[in-house]
């Protein structure tokens with residue numbers, strides 16, 4: 001696994017929770033794909049990040065997309081990620 005270091009604390013991140021779900025939203029803030037990821041944190045300053053799988057395990061055209069989102073939300077296992085919109 002890649003070693004991830006907190007530049008504020010000069011400390012390596014440690015595992016916090018495996019198998020969380022990242023829910024990507026498009027620029028209209030509509031959910032469109034789900035990824036698995038692992039949450040890690042800095043043991044010193046407690047900042048947390050998620051290392052996310054490269055490919056989604058479910059996309060919005062799949063029949064089970066909204067059901068799985070509802071199930072994962074009930075388990076508090078969803079981290080919502082929104083597309084960055086550039087402002088001029």
Ligand SMILES: [Zn+2]
Pocket residue numbers: 006007008009010011042043044045046047
């Ligand atoms: Zn830190």
